[in-house]
Amino acid sequence: MAHPLPGVVDDLPDHRATGGNRAAQLRPGQAHPEALRQMTLTFDRLRKQYGQVVAIDDVTASFAPGLIHGVIGPNGAGKSTLINMTAGSYSVSAGSIALDGKRLDTLKKYQIANSGV
Structure with a gap:
């Protein structure tokens, strides 16, 4: 099943099985860094x-994306x-x-976290 937000990985092989670097591997449900740079909240x-x-x-x-924002008050x-x-x-x-045009307020908390928020 595809993740409801673009750029989010649903299914990847375990990093140990591929011999890859743990820090460089994405876990299922984790947003890809390239996708995060292009998303607007x-x-x-x-x-x-x-x-x-x-x-x-x-x-x-x-x-x-690409800017530092602050909320003050x-x-x-x-x-x-x-x-x-x-x-x-x-x-x-x-x-x-919304994140990149996709509604967040209709998602479950874990889905929002997995989207990169």
Whole structure:
């Protein structure tokens, strides 16, 4: 079965069987470094709400590969919530998170981790 995100390896032989260098071998589900360099992380109208409390409201941003990005703000601004939603630790209340155009917010936490996030 193909992985839901492009550039992610689903099935590779064990590195010991091929005599290869462990550091140079990819494990099943691990993103290939070349694919990671070409993926853009996008938030589209992202919202996180806990009951009546809105932690993140209408965030739209795009993070291009090859650049260093930072998320800054005061305590309680939603920085950690944004990262936790991206990693799949927190659910998204509204909007979407995508990596190279493929939705992350619909994947399981381990699938997000295996995609290179």
